[in-house]
Amino acid sequence: MPASALVSVIVPGWNVAEYAAEALTSVRAQTLERWRAILIDDGSADGTSDVFADFARTDRRFTHVTHPAQRGLGAARNTGLELVDTPYVGFLDADDVMLPRALELLVGSLERTGSDVAVGQYTRLRPAGDGYASSPVQPWVVASTAPARAGVTLAEHPEVTGNIVAWSKVSRASLWRDLRFPQGLYEDQAVTQTLYTRARAIDTVAEPVVHWRVRADGTSITQHEADPLVLAACLDALRDGLAILRRDAPDVALRARIRQILEMDLPRLRALDLPPESRAAVEELAAELAERRLASN
Template identity: 30%
Template sequence: MSKSAVLVSIVMPAYNCEKYIVEAINSVLAQTYQNWELLVLDDGSKDNTLQIINEFGEKDSRVRPLQNEKNMGVSATRNKGIDLATGDWIAFLDSDDLWEPSKLEKQLEISGRYLAEFLFTGSSYINEEGEPFKGIFEVPERVTYKKLRKHNVISCSSVLVKKKYFENIKMEKDDMHEDYAVWLRILKLGVTAYGLNEPLLVYRISKNSKSGNKLKTVKMTYRVFRFIGINPIGSAYFMLRHTLASVRKYKRIFL
């Protein structure tokens, strides 16, 4: 199969995001790699999100508007998107984040070079109004399970991973960092994640996001380690390491 024939399925949960989702979808439409499908799953929005999604679907058949019958939460919604995806690759993009145009193309190039099946990128950051922060988040070239336990360097909206890994591993429990738990479980299989140290993800930091509440995010990190089977003392240890690494990370972002 030629590289151009590889279909990437992009999963985008959407809930009351009329303010940002147009930018998010447009950043997918602007990708230099064009063989993708975008599954946008409305999770019971009360604003105009569903109407916006449907309008994009009418204009471009690669955009697949979907609607949950009731609010399911982000984990179940992502799982539903994965189940309905038809591509060999899964990418995630939150409805308030953005991609740089070369994101998918560059990741697939790395995949071909290293036979990689799990890839992620660095990030730049914007606030709720789209104003950029000066700092960027740099990522290592490769990450193993042991390294990822110390600090989650994998942003969900930057990931590109083979769909086969989601056959037995699902996103669970919205009261923790459900994506981090999935990355750890995949890497625990012996998989190596390959990082592209370029800010190809534009991550929006909002007051209501998980990353915006530091005490909440510490508790959620602890729950991740307990969920994957690490004992309480070990979970507290890795939570502390993760917290210190996160403090250093955000100091660099908010320059």
């Protein structure tokens, strides 16, 4: 482990042997070399642990930890957080790809500005032929990051609240002192909004830092939102994030997030083939948000 490491990249994985080497190679290819990576195999039944062990054996910047049984993505990330000893922390899921300048851009921005969180863009890797191809940056991701900003607050840039994934950003490790991921699905929502509300200042990077893989095997959580249990977790997570903004953020940030959910999330969920109970749950959230939007105008 390099004593001079600036950032710890937490890389959890469960049954991702097919993709893990590409993910870890993308970390090793970073133009910023002062990193360490904490690899957590969450009780995989395939060769994920072997891939992690191989990288840790050949490059001491990688640390490999194994859960004896699967505990979930949030728990795996929390295991990594317990081992962080660097000024900054970031995340990468072990089936995604970190672009070469990601850490240079995100850590470099925080080093220059003194801000607490740096937020970058991301694209989706979608199945294409025998492999995967990157898609354009989605409009809401652009809105959260472009143009590049240095040292802004939530009041000055409320649209950043739409960038809720853990792995598109780097933050000061001090923000995580008493913050951990919840168990279950959609772990990122409440945690990310908490980071934003705790940050004294936020930087944005107006270019992609990660390719997010939408897996051809259909195992991505967002590919199963028609499942009543997955949908319920999604709706709960949206509410949890809003509750944090309502409690700790300026009203303009809450209004921005409500607008994002009404314009982005609800149309996607309404387009699913849902049973009546699930459709009613979506419309209940829509009614809640519409009422709050009217009350804040």
